[in-house]
Amino acid sequence: MASFSGFASCEIILHIYTIDINGGLPPPSNFLSKVTNFFHEKIMTPTGFGTYHTSLDVGGFNYSFAATSGITKTKAIDPTSPQALSSCPPGVSYTQSLILSSSSPSPSSLSKILNSLSKTFTPTSYHLLNRNCNHFTEALTLSLNLPSYPLYLNRVARTGTLLIKHEICEVKKEAEIARGNKIITKEEKKNKSKKKIITEKQRKALEALKK
Template identity: 35%
Template structure:
């Protein structure tokens, strides 16, 4: 078992002495950072440390992996794929994972094959924080994500304020049709489609889906009957009041 650690960094405005390339790379983040800071909010970059490696997501390169500093802090290696103008804020242990490196590599590959590619990076709809939350959820919950009708999975220690920038942007109508669905994509990342390494047969999974669908149908039927009963009771009440 190993800790799944979230590293949080503040995104700062660009400086006059920055190179043109660095300035352009962070200009959009800086704009949102300034706006949000004026409302008491902030813009953040995040990465995930697990099994001795650091994973993060950005434009162009997509998901990157470097060695995670053994005793915390930063090294030239860990800073290699960091965006410009960031300053370290804190590290948070989100939970633990049983996955070994080979299984984690498979999770990352599924995320790359799904939607976490550099060309799909979007500041509001699919950013580094979406990746960190999705990746951590797949690592920590693993096969529990097979419970397809359970939409209550949540990383209790993942701060809600980290991705407030994205939520604000999406709420303002910045939607390119590529908005990250953290839970749905964590299920894909964890291998729900092919159940890699879980030893769950297709027959068993199919039976679970059938039983679940049957249960949902029964609940809907009961709800319909209840509504009819309410209508009948309502008529009785109206009759009694006349």
């Protein structure tokens, strides 16, 4: 498991890149592909259903998640630079950067959060719809108590998961775990509810004995 520690204090910045569905290749010439490209560029993206890649700068380092490499940590640099773009998936173009916070967490806090997230965001767990780069940056953002993550970034994935049966990344739950909070399962909630009912019955029984 990778260890994440040692960084300089700075702003927390979310970098957003738009993904070309052609993967950076020239647009296909056949009619169906042209229709698909038109639908994606002129209809889906303007209505909040575009496809995006994201990474997060925290404390002078850039964190991202990808297939085969898992969570990666590199020195934060200009996102428009050739070096930064070369580390992104093929066919992406830089869109914008959002400052989410003017201060970063302590090195120890960030290290604990990232080490926790690395247990689920592994090199082999990447899935285009259920566990992608946007799931990671959203989970990390929530882990840092920054609720201002743009929901449109992963809208396509969330919509796609409604059509398939697969283990879906629950970013809020994983963020809670990364912060060290205990997650109460449905079974635990059910058992807790049963205990309350039993206690209430016992109370009524005791009141009846007193009469």
